[in-house]
Amino acid sequence: MVFLKTNAMRRLINNRLHTWMLLSLVIITCQAMASESVREPITIELKFADSAFGNERFVLKYWHQLVGVSTSSFVVHDEVVGVRTDAGNFRFRVYPSSDQGYFSLGKEKDGYFEHLLYHYLVESGDSVLVVMNESNAFDEVYIQKQWSTYYDGFRNFKSYRPSFFGNGSAKYQCRYSTDSLSLRLSDGKEDKSRDESLAILAGYADKIAPHTYERLRADIVGKNLLEKYRMFSWDVLSLAKKKNGYATIKQIHEMGFTKNSQDSAWINVAVNSPFYLESMLVGLPYAMITDSMPTPERMLKQIDGGYSGLIKDRLLCLLLLTYRDRFESQATVYRQIQRVVRNEGLQKMLHSYSQKFLQGAPAFPFELEDADGKLIKLADLEGKLLLLDFWFTGCSGCSHFFMETLSTIEEEFRGDNRFEVISISIDQDRKRWLNSVDSKRYTSEEAINVYTNGDGSAHELIKFYNIESYPTIVIIDNKGRLYGIYHQGQVSNATIRAMLDPV
Known part of the structure; x- marks a missing residue:
């Protein structure tokens, strides 16, 4: 009997010991996971030395994961509206999921996002004050780069020059200094700019961490290569029409680009730079x-077989993201890439993309008011091919798109009950919108206005598709699924014809 009690007690002690060990392991694991996932918040504060922009709406956009700058609108990101402090500054706080990310800061006006800072590198724990001092720094020399969104901040806030203070501010000041230099150099000076x-x-080497230094270096090299490629693309257009033109293009590329390529070890680090x-x-x-x-x-086959990791x-x-509408089957390519990609953060990015922007994704279930106050719902339009045209009063590109393209589409498909144009204005003022409808400069009476x-641009439909420029055209198929998102020059009568009557 004593033996039985002793064995029972041993079993009880062993069970409790195993339970305690398991609980300890779970606690240690959870603590480790928490320490890996929790990052210090990022605080950016914007101060204008004068009283300008006091009533404006400033927004900070933060990307936890960014693979390219020109496709950033197709990547899910955080948007933080500046909160006014007692001192009258705009304060933004972000809670990052990684040590490094990128942000853009700007002002929302008439549907546009007017950049002040464009895709700046930001790190966990940054607490930076951006002081905008009045300055005549923007002179005629700066006009050199009017074509580039990269330099929009210099034009949008041309009477100001930012200075940066606080924890992490050195990399911001470095970035602004290199941008100021590049902006003053004419096209064709990209190597000099680099x-x-x-x-x-190099002058900031003792002010920033080594890994930050290398990321900024990659940003600089990448940005100047992109500008160089932009200039090269004009040569390609003319050379492609000539005899042996493609061979010449390849030769010029090898001489002007690949000879300056970096070593493979550095590239493994540099690919984290979206530039x-x-x-x-x-x-x-x-x-x-x-x-x-x-x-x-x-290109997909080349990347799949020529690179790793x-x-x-x-x-x-x-x-x-870049060639989304140029694949024969975007859905097939998406599935193929999804199977190959191993990085967890990129897998999440792909999944988010598929829910919003992938061809065949359910369209946003909008409910918008027409001129008579009636709600127009996506659900009521199922069975029709829909062209959604987003515009605002005063947008010259919007007017041009309607006059030159959309009006001809409406004329060709007039009376076709399978097709409908939904003209969506982001004007906040109802009267202004109705006056523009009556002017027939942006839309017609045939469209559902x-x-x-x-x-305005803060509407959930605009935010869902991350619409930042106008006109933007969204096409929804007759089953209520997204077909594609386009800009001026990318949609024509043939686009609609091919969808209504596929071969």
Whole structure:
């Protein structure tokens, strides 16, 4: 009996010991996971030295994961509206999921996002005050780069020069200094811009961490390569029409770009820069060129077989975002890339993209008010091919798109009950919107004319599709699924014809 009691007690003690060990292991694991996932918040505060912009709406956009700058609107990100402090400043707070990310800061006006800071590197724990001092720094020299969104901040706030203070501010000041240098150099001076910008960066070596230094270096090299490729693309347009033109293009590319390529060890670090990664993808078709430019499908095969690890994962994701509407089957390519990509953060990014922007994703279930106050719902329009045209009063590009393209589409498909144009204004003022409808400069009486219910560009439909420029055209198929998102020059009568009567 004593023996039985002793064995029972031993079993009880062993069971409790195992339970305690398991609980301890769970607690330790949870603590480790928490320490890995929790990052210090980021605080950015914007101060204007004068009283300007006091009533404006400033917004900070933060990307936890960014593979390219030109495709950032197709990547899910956080948007934080500036909160006014007692001192009258705009304060933004972000809770990052990684040590490094990128943010843009700007002012929302008439549907546009007017950049002040464009895709700046930001790190966990940054607490930076941006002071905008009045300055006449924007002079005629700066007009050199009018074409580039990268330099919008200089034009949008041309009477001000920012200074940066606080924890993490050195990298911001470095970035602004290199941008100021590049802006003053004319097109064709990209190598000079790169070298002088890297010299500026070297002066900050003792003020920033080594991994931050390398990321900024990659941003600088990538940004200047993108500008160089932009200039090269004009030569490509003319050379492609000539005899042996593609061979010449490849030769020029090898002489002007690949000879300056970096070592593979550094590239493994540099691909975390959205600027450098995008320059790699932009250069890929020129490196692959034969008797024609390679198709996106060929580029996918090249990336899949020619790269590995994180470089491969990031390039594949950027390829999907960049060439989304040029694949023969976007859904097939998405599934193929999803199977290949191993990085968890990129997997999440792909999933978010598929829920909103992938061809075939359920369209946003909008409910918008027409001129008579009636709610127009997506659900009531199922069975029709829909062209949603987003515009606002005063947008010259919107007027041009309607006059030159949309009006001809309406004329060709007039009376076709399978097709409908939904003209969506982001005007906040209802009377202003109705006056513009009556002017027939932006829309016609044949369209279903609605507006974003007084919410302007802050409406949930605009935010869902991350619409930042106008006109933007969204096409929804007859089953209520997204077909594509386009800009001026990308939609024509043939686009609609092919969807209504596919071969």
